[in-house]
Amino acid sequence: SFEDVTLSRSSLGWWREIGVGQFASVYEARTKEGERVALKLWHRPVSEKTYSGSPPSMDTLTFMTEVSLLLAIARESSMLYQHKAHGLADVDGGVQGLRGFIVTELLPGVNMQQRFHSDDPVTMPLVRKWAKQLAALLAELHRIGVIHRDVKASNVMVLDATNDLNLIDFGLSLRSSGGPLEGKLTTHQSSLGVGVLGYMAPEVFRGDPYGTPVDVFAYGVLLSKMLRQAQPLDTRESLLRWLLCAPFELLPCAQQWSYAVFCQQCSVVPRRSPAELSSLVRWCCEHDAARRPRMADAVEHLKNV
Template sequence: MEQSNRISDDYTEQCRKSIRRLSMGSSVISEGRTIYDERNQVLDIEEGPELGKGSYSNVREVRRFHSQRSLSISHSTASVSERSLQSASTVFDPNTDPESRSYYYAVKKVRQDLTGSGRKHAAIDLAVEAQFLTSLSHQHIVSIEGVGDEPGSKNFFIIIERLDRTLSEQIRIWQIDTRRITRTMDRSKVKSTMASRMSSRISYAKDLSCALSYLHEKKMIFRDLKPENVGFTHENEIKLFDFGLARELREERKVGRVKFLLSLAGTRRYMAPEVMKGSPYGLPADVFSFSLLLWEMVHMEKPFRNLDAKQHERALVLWRSRPKVSSEVPRAVKSIIVKSWNNDAKCRPRMERVLEKLQLHLESIP
């Protein structure tokens, strides 16, 4: 028991150090105030069924919680959150509040089966995510409602906006819908229906690029853009989530026009070549990852799906191979994809430019 307490104390201290480093000189963390200074402390929580499980964390439904203080952030779940911000003591209970719903919130915790370095990294990632979500406010970024216990402790958790499904799951729904259209719909209507579905998927990609553009304006790099870190609410709004690997780019780590000294991070399938090689990188790495995600959304297929890790690395870095873009993809969107996955990071467009181009394409559709 004594050893367990020492380990827990070490995790909490590591989390404090990580958050302290994040806040020093930060332009994202307002006035350097961290989750240790100002947070919505959750005093009591009733959990529901498990919603998902990742490499480092579990997410469960929130049925009820009581929080002592509110964060000065905005939420998309305004019917609950605006009411929460008016009081120093908030009780969320769908059984007593008919306007509330259990699908509004979820609780995220470090997996209890993790030990050693895995547990430490998971604890730090969750603390970092809590800090960044407290400091950010965007329609297409998942919002945070509160935190419980000390970051790094065994019982630390965060309460976030609940997501109904991931982009991976949504893509499977799109695939089923596509097969239904081609199998059952009158041939004269298939082409226009498929074009409409394509535009809908591009619109979601535009919303996602808006969230990334917001982060990049703050000189924040997400570093792990993939379908499993993109979700949809029950109202079908797309949201970026899981900020454990996100980092604020600091001038002292800059080694080139768009390059910074950063650790290797991300998911292999969506990594930019410079990241995979272990070279310095920056915001263009997110743009590269977005290009593959955009390709996946319009094609409803996994990029590099038939390649193992070594084959993928050779194809990406040595041969500079990229997935083939279908002729059914609108020309403007194809141009965005191809420019955004350029092997030279300096030649990729900024995310704000990607957002602008996607918006112009959607506005041009009759």
């Protein structure tokens, strides 16, 4: 259950918006003790109760799911960013109802999408480091039974001082009710299509049941983006990538087929990329989920990179 609290700018010192999502906004805030924290505040009211047998709203579901996942992560892993508090907040004197909030540690830095568009260069040694760290984070997430389902550049933080990575935003994540996930296709599968086109695995786009391989696919897509940041595609490679994207953009009536073609562009990486990383991109972006590696396999693959 969630404790009703009064959350105001005075109780957390000050707020500065640092991100906006579909269900909530994220603020940098400061506690009365002076600690800088991240505050995620839902846009719309959240309620533990349902009326007349009606199901809970999507806002309530996403809030309760994210809280339960962050509590599980706090209990079972020290690799991922940590939950500090949560509750239902009376932000505006009850005018809009109680809104869910979550307080976590503040990760000082920018997300990877912002880093890609900054003046700071992305070098190949940095790509190797990021490939290993992100693989390890996802392997740890899968070890404790969580599918992230929304792995993308904007959900990976690059820390200022060290260029280390951490995963954020577990609002769309799922957890196995039976504990750690086992195998490539898990008993805790879903056919709910969530995620972003381009990072979305083919089985999600088709509406098929899926499991941890969706995170593996998105990891491969993001690794290919890292490689293209370090070594931009030449003219021939850029043309090939455009040709693979074109059917999906131009043939909406044949999207099932064209998305399969579109997904092939994910594995287009610069020819001068390290062979170990190029092969990992292709392995992770396999159209058939059963042929993709587990994230633990990717960690092993990267040990000598």
